[in-house]
Amino acid sequence: MSDTTERQGEIGAPVLTARNVVIRFGGLVAVNNVSFDVRPGEILGLIGPNGAGKTTMFDLLAGSILPSSGEIFLNGTLVSGEAAHRRIGRGLGRTFQIPRPLPNLTLIENVMLAAQGQAGERLLANFLTPWRVAAEERAAQTRAIELLELVALAHLAHEPARVLSGGQRKLLELARVMMADPAIILLDEPAAGVNATLLEVIIDRIRDINARGITFLLIEHNIDMVTRLCHRVLVMASGQLLCEGTADQVARDPRVIEAYLGGAA
């Protein structure tokens, strides 16, 4: 049984909404008329067989691709025509199925790269107010170290990212996304290829970050992780939303069982 179900009652204006979202790639309708809300404070699961359209849905939500039709709202604002960096600025964070940190930069440097509106990036400001740039740089560094502590990687803060294992890269990815102060984080298969010990760390960190009020949308095949973390679960198959419920409910749904048996599983 889920040990997080007591938080299910939380309601409020949705953090993220997909309304009748469609994306066509030539003849393939990869996401077909999908609508859902992500409620503030929840961890919402998104599961379904390989090829269901889950990662494509993340691409649409994050702005890596634009929908053929339909709307996406972030905290009530229509964003479906906006570029990805604008949506990051509005509080949407996203991690990738295969994280690619810059291998020769340290963990701190990798995390600092994700800071929003850093003065150091503005060339003119560098000439006019170098003292302010230096102060912001120090603040960003302090924040990066705090976030590395949060994901249990502080002991490796000054190591190059290339020394990290696959699981540690997923934790670094979480610290990186936190640096931009997101209201919602989209996680694409955080448990894939992660060993059992590190998986427990990742589950704990997601819980901690969620307890700070950050909302999650989680794609994951590890059903144990989904059951333990998610307040609610959406199931996609063949580009469509099949059903919604608690992890236990959807696992018992005959339509879901059929989708997995008929699909890549």
Ligand SMILES: Nc1ncnc2c1ncn2[C@@H]1O[C@H](COP(=O)(O)OP(=O)(O)O)[C@@H](O)[C@H]1O
């Ligand atoms: N850029 C693209 N061009 C063409 N087809 C794509 C593209 N991205 C994804 N697809 C197709 O869309 C479908 C859904 O893929 P994906 O979203 O990766 O599924 P999931 O993450 O659920 O495994 C697959 O058939 C995939 O081949």
Ligand SMILES: [Mg+2]
């Ligand atoms: Mg995927």
